[in-house]
Amino acid sequence: MKSLSKPERIQFGRVLKPHGLRGELVVVVDPPELFSSLEWVWVEISPNQYRAFRIEEVRPYRGKHSPFQFFLKLEDVLDRTMAEALTGRVLWISRADLPPLEEGEYYAFELMGMEVHSEDGRFLGHVSEIWLFPAQTVLEIQPPEGDAFLLPMVKPFIDRIDRLSGVMRVRLPEDLPDAP
8 A cells, every 4th residue: 555644745636526427537736747657646535544546547628627627537436426525635646756846947836835025025924825727827825914815926926936945025016906
């Protein structure tokens, strides 16, 4: 049985829904290019309990939906009932499955919890959620007090991301509603 300890595991995606009668799943993942090299994926069955599944097949989810969505067939998920039981579950991979990054690149999971500061050094909050939309990625930033606000993750607004220190510096748009 394969195991996955907390420091090794990386949230890779989520099961959206079953597809068909033979246990296929529709999943959303990031980074999607990893599917070509993965043999296993872990599914969080209950809090802090993970089950490894061998990947049988992966196909792009075609249509107007996100390029991050795929059909996924896992070994031992034999029918729709078994697939339905996995709906909403988090998918995990091992950190060892991630390819090395080039200078200035990062994985989305590395942004979670990152401190966010304005250009003038003001602490704005932490990244509390990452929304992967077809047009762009959007960060949800939770300030120390008050409601979270959304910031598009596009070059004009992201000044610098420092993976080692866990700090992001941003330029807030003047017309951004809900920003502190």
